[in-house]
Amino acid sequence: MHFVVCIKQVPDSAQIRVHPVTNTIMRQGVPTIINPYDLFSLETALRLRDEMGGEVTVLTMGPPSAEDALRKALTYGADRAVLLTDRFFAGSDTLATSYALAQAIRKIGDAWGAPDIVFAGKQTIDGDTAQVGPGIARRLELNQLTYISRVTKVDAEARTVELERRAEGGTQVLSSSLPCLVTMLEGSAEIRRGSMAGALRAARAEITTWSAADAGITDLLKCGLRGSPTVVKRVFAPAPRAEKAKQIEVKAKSRETADDLIEALFEAKPAMQADLEQLAAGL
Amino acid sequence: MSDAPKTAAAPSRAAMKKELPEHFKAYKHVWVMVELERGHVHPVSWELMGEARKLADKLGVDVGAVVIGAPDAGAREAAAESFAYGADVVYLVENPILAEYRNESYTRTLTELVNTYKPEILLLGATNLGRDLAGSVATTLLTGLTADCTELAVDADKSLAATRPTFGGSLLCTIYTLNFRPQMATVRPRVMRMPERHEGRIGRVVEHAVALEEESIVTKVLKFLPDRSSQTSNLAYADVVVAGGLGLQNGENLQLVRALANVLGGEWGCSRPCVQKGWAPAERQIGQTGKTIRPKLYIAAGISGAIQHRVGVEGADLIVAINTDRNAPILDIAHFAVATDAIRFLPALTEAFRARISPHANDRLAG
Ligand SMILES: Cc1cc2nc3c(=O)[nH]c(=O)nc-3n(C[C@H](O)[C@H](O)[C@H](O)COP(=O)(O)OP(=O)(O)OC[C@H]3O[C@@H](n4cnc5c(N)ncnc54)[C@H](O)[C@@H]3O)c2cc1C
Numbered sequence: 001m002h003f004v005v006c007i008k009q010v011p012d013s014a015q016i017r018v019h020p021v022t023n024t025i026m027r028q029g030v031p032t033i034i035n036p037y038d039l040f041s042l043e044t045a046l047r048l049r050d051e052m053g054g055e056v057t058v059l060t061m062g063p064p065s066a067e068d069a070l071r072k073a074l075t076y077g078a079d080r081a082v083l084l085t086d087r088f089f090a091g092s093d094t095l096a097t098s099y100a101l102a103q104a105i106r107k108i109g110d111a112w113g114a115p116d117i118v119f120a121g122k123q124t125i126d127g128d129t130a131q132v133g134p135g136i137a138r139r140l141e142l143n144q145l146t147y148i149s150r151v152t153k154v155d156a157e158a159r160t161v162e163l164e165r166r167a168e169g170g171t172q173v174l175s176s177s178l179p180c181l182v183t184m185l186e187g188s189a190e191i192r193r194g195s196m197a198g199a200l201r202a203a204r205a206e207i208t209t210w211s212a213a214d215a216g217i218t219d220l221l222k223c224g225l226r227g228s229p230t231v232v233k234r235v236f237a238p239a240p241r242a243e244k245a246k247q248i249e250v251k252a253k254s255r256e257t258a259d260d261l262i263e264a265l266f267e268a269k270p271a272m273q274a275d276l277e278q279l280a281a282g283l
Numbered sequence: 284m285s286d287a288p289k290t291a292a293a294p295s296r297a298a299m300k301k302e303l304p305e306h307f308k309a310y311k312h313v314w315v316m317v318e319l320e321r322g323h324v325h326p327v328s329w330e331l332m333g334e335a336r337k338l339a340d341k342l343g344v345d346v347g348a349v350v351i352g353a354p355d356a357g358a359r360e361a362a363a364e365s366f367a368y369g370a371d372v373v374y375l376v377e378n379p380i381l382a383e384y385r386n387e388s389y390t391r392t393l394t395e396l397v398n399t400y401k402p403e404i405l406l407l408g409a410t411n412l413g414r415d416l417a418g419s420v421a422t423t424l425l426t427g428l429t430a431d432c433t434e435l436a437v438d439a440d441k442s443l444a445a446t447r448p449t450f451g452g453s454l455l456c457t458i459y460t461l462n463f464r465p466q467m468a469t470v471r472p473r474v475m476r477m478p479e480r481h482e483g484r485i486g487r488v489v490e491h492a493v494a495l496e497e498e499s500i501v502t503k504v505l506k507f508l509p510d511r512s513s514q515t516s517n518l519a520y521a522d523v524v525v526a527g528g529l530g531l532q533n534g535e536n537l538q539l540v541r542a543l544a545n546v547l548g549g550e551w552g553c554s555r556p557c558v559q560k561g562w563a564p565a566e567r568q569i570g571q572t573g574k575t576i577r578p579k580l581y582i583a584a585g586i587s588g589a590i591q592h593r594v595g596v597e598g599a600d601l602i603v604a605i606n607t608d609r610n611a612p613i614l615d616i617a618h619f620a621v622a623t624d625a626i627r628f629l630p631a632l633t634e635a636f637r638a639r640i641s642p643h644a645n646d647r648l649a650g
Contacts, residue, residue, distance in 0.1 A: 011450075017453075018450075018453050018454055093427070094418075094421075094428065094430075095421065095422060095426075095428070098422060123414075125451060125572075126449065126450050127449065129428075129431070130409075130414040130430060131414070131417070131418040131421070131428055131430055132418075133418065134386075134414075134415060134417075134418025134419045134422065135418055135419075135421075135422040137386075137419065138418075138419045138422035138423055139422060143386075143387070143501050143502055144386040144387075144415070144419060145386075145502070146386075146411070146414070147411045147415070162505070166411055167320070167384065167411060167412070168318070168320050168325060168410060168412065169320070169321070169323075169509060169510055170507055170509040170510050171507070171510075172383065172384075172504050172506075172507055173504070173505045173507070173508065174502055174503065174504060174505065175502070175503045175505055176501055176502040176503070177501050186565075187565060228427075229425070229426055229460050229462065230427035230428070230458050230459065230460050231458065231459045231460075231461055232456050232457070232458050233457050233458070233459050234456065234457040235454055235455070235456045235457075236454070236457075237453075237454060238454075238455055240615060241615060241616055244614055244615065245602075245604060245613075245614040245615075245618060245619055245620035246618065246619050246620070247620050247621075247622060248619055248620065248621045250621060250622060250623045254627055254630075254631035254632075255631045255634065257623065257628065257631070258631045258632040258634070258635035258636075259635050261603065261619060261621060261632065262632075262635055262636060264619055265580070265601065265603070265619065268601065268619075269579075269600065269601055272579065273639070273640065275522065276523070276548070276580075276636070276640045277640045279523060279547060279548030279549065280546060280547060280548045280640050281548070282548060
């Protein structure tokens with residue numbers, strides 16, 4: 001079995017600052033991490049490999065420094081890492097990204113065997129679009145299985161899979177066939193810790209680095225800015241609210257403070273009392 | 284790289300706008316994909332219908348609703364509702380193969396409708412269904428898709444200006460799909476207001492038959508396991524929400540939040556760390572990676588108001604923060620604040636509300 005896992009290196013968004021004048025993300029000094037959602041897909045792939053045998057290839061598109069994310073994935077136990085990096089990819093939106101990744105996955109298939117399951121993260125924490133996985137699935141004509149909470153069965157011989165998918169109000173139990181594209185739900189797997197041996201191996205491992213041409217991408221019009229139908233016209237910081245919260249004075253007795261707060265609420269929104277009475281009565 | 288904003292290159296690219304290619308000029312009207320599942324329409328579809336109505340009025344075009352489902356499974360009712368919420372035309376596809384959502388059958392159906400009737404704008408909910416479908420349809424059509432928009436507008440040259448938060452809400456960016464059609468966007472539930480419903484409003488139904496054979500659809504739905512009712516909350520759609528954060532010190536104290544929510548007839552929620560610590564189930568999380576809420580009253584107890592939390596609660600009419608720190612970021616968005624220990628204050632507030640609004644509710648059990 002061959003599992004390909006697409007990961008993305010993202011800035012640790014808890015530590016992001018926005019430049020007050022230029023409204024650009026100040027990336028300097030912000031640590032990068034593997035997009036947390038990707039880890040659930042990576043973990044699922046590693047477990048399937050451990051159970052069934054085979055190989056896990058991790059793939060990322062990004063600047064040369066995205067190599068760090070790949071080494072981290074190797075520490076967890078991935079067998080091989082491919083970095084797709086080229087200035088032609090700069091400014092790619094989700095359509096252009098899925099094109100480049102799909103081409104690279106084809107190339108990976110040529111080199112090391114066609115993947116049985118391609119995994120992607122459910123979404124990223126920086127772009128948050130959830131569109132790259134489906135884009136890859138369409139382009140490679142893989143059965144698309146998103147928001148998966150559990151891969152219950154993979155039958156290598158019959159080429160079938162059974163999985164559970166999060167849907168509105170419940171779980172869909174699905175059967176499908178290989179090859180497919182899967183995005184895992186957060187919390188769907190306990191992420192392993194990398195071992196010391198894994199870290200040593202990862203540090204020495206050779207990372208396969210491909211330019212657009214190496215990955216067999218000849219149609220550069222489909223890449224980067226030129227291959228992106230969407231255009232960002234304006235970037236701005238959210239407007240802060242004009243006035244700050246009104247402080248309710250804290251009295252010695254909590255109950256008095258509470259009554260003052262309720263009074264202030266009803267004064268600010270006169271309809272609120274009637275609304276709340278109705279709700280409380282279960283109407 | 285992929286979905287990050289293209290800040291540096293934005294001006295030059297925006298200037299690149301060419302005239303819309305000839306074959307796209309026939310694309311007209313604003314469409315909403317109505318999410319009908321097991322006889323039930325997701326309310327986000329009506330929220331989008333309200334937005335579509337505004338956009339269509341600006342453009343002087345019609346609102347089209349796409350209703351897809353199995354025969355006799357609520358599609359006719361959903362069509363009638365679509366008119367009530369502002370649609371002019373309903374594109375109706377009924378086929379037994381469309382009984383359950385599956386990517387393949389739905390992608391084929393929606394793609395065929397778009398290619399046949401040519402909308403200029405196509406809106407979907409940023410739900411699991413909507414995101415799964417939007418990604419494949421946009422890739423099939425090779426058009427642009429802007430995910431999780433918080434504002435939709437039509438600019439002077441009649442293009443869709445879709446604004447969305449990025450980097451967890453630290454920045455907003457306005458995105459255009461200039462030279463491709465349709466312009467696609469998804470919007471999360473509760474980000475847009477529910478429009479008014481006009482009983483008896485009617486429109487035109489276009490029935491469309493798609494050729495689908497079950498044999499050609501690889502993925503099968505073996506079973507649907509509905510959530511136990513205890514798992515499902517109405518958090519996103521509640522009129523009153525009380526939520527707790529790390530300031531409550533431990534999981535047991537979330538009971539204080541539940542008790543207040545109960546007296547108010549509302550729902551309870553929490554910040555992300557409470558879920559990570561196992562104090563509350565994931566579906567109670569409010570914020571960027573949880574639920575977006577839009578209540579009349581939101582009470583946040585022991586929550587600092589980090590940007591990822593804030594983006595999920597900004598739509599609330601009235602926000603109360605109970606926080607010992609007078610400089611906590613939540614005060615930037617709260618209307619009222621009480622700088623006190625939430626663990627002591629919540630029971631008092633619960634009692635005070637009980638006395639004010641539900642004098643007969645003494646027999647209602649908290650929790
Ligand atoms: C990618 C990403 C996605 C995220 N998504 C979400 C999300 O969807 N939702 C979310 O909520 N967070 C999210 N977060 C986390 C977010 O950044 C914050 O870490 C989190 O919201 C903080 O939770 P908190 O306010 O409960 O805790 P803290 O930030 O620790 O705040 C606790 C607050 O309680 C106050 N306090 C302490 N003691 C008391 C007391 N006795 N009485 C009253 N007040 C007291 C403190 O003054 C403080 O303001 C996300 C983070 C990342 C990186």
